[in-house]
Amino acid sequence: MRLFLLSLILLLTTGCSTQYVNQAVTGETFPSVSGQNLEQKSVNIPADFKGNFTLLLVGYKQNSQFDIDRWLIGLDMTATDVDVYEIPTIQGLFPRMFSTMIDNGMRKGIPKALWKGVITVYEDGDSIQAFTGNEKPNNARVLLLDKNGVIVYFYDAGFSVTALNELRSFLTR
Numbered sequence: 001m002r003l004f005l006l007s008l009i010l011l012l013t014t015g016c017s018t019q020y021v022n023q024a025v026t027g028e029t030f031p032s033v034s035g036q037n038l039e040q041k042s043v044n045i046p047a048d049f050k051g052n053f054t055l056l057l058v059g060y061k062q063n064s065q066f067d068i069d070r071w072l073i074g075l076d077m078t079a080t081d082v083d084v085y086e087i088p089t090i091q092g093l094f095p096r097m098f099s100t101m102i103d104n105g106m107r108k109g110i111p112k113a114l115w116k117g118v119i120t121v122y123e124d125g126d127s128i129q130a131f132t133g134n135e136k137p138n139n140a141r142v143l144l145l146d147k148n149g150v151i152v153y154f155y156d157a158g159f160s161v162t163a164l165n166e167l168r169s170f171l172t173r
Contacts, residue, residue, distance in 0.1 A: 022133030033124035038115035046149035
């Protein structure tokens, strides 16, 4: 019985995800998707972003948080002035069934002051992953959007100081 349950869990968690080849999306408009921040407010991406530039740090797996944290530290240490949102993006029906439990787990590990900037995308998770690709899912997808939702900078090869400086160059033009 245990083997059956373990097999079922593995099938549901791995069999429901689709692999997409990584894409070069610079110059394209970010797809219209919706999610909910950890304050439980609905957010439409990119329509609800009103700034000059908006930086999305998209993660497809829990392990991508390590890469996202390096980006956040780099942005903070360089005093980069941009609105930043973490976008945990989860595809498949199985994770949606446990979205409350997943979000509550994130709330336990993230200070309440930051909840507004963490927007979990479940229902549209597959469309974002298809848009950027999800090879090497531990790497964050770093997308700098202009005020119209057009991607002016995209990077998905893991944090590097060179990539951070390239991103910053778009913000100082």
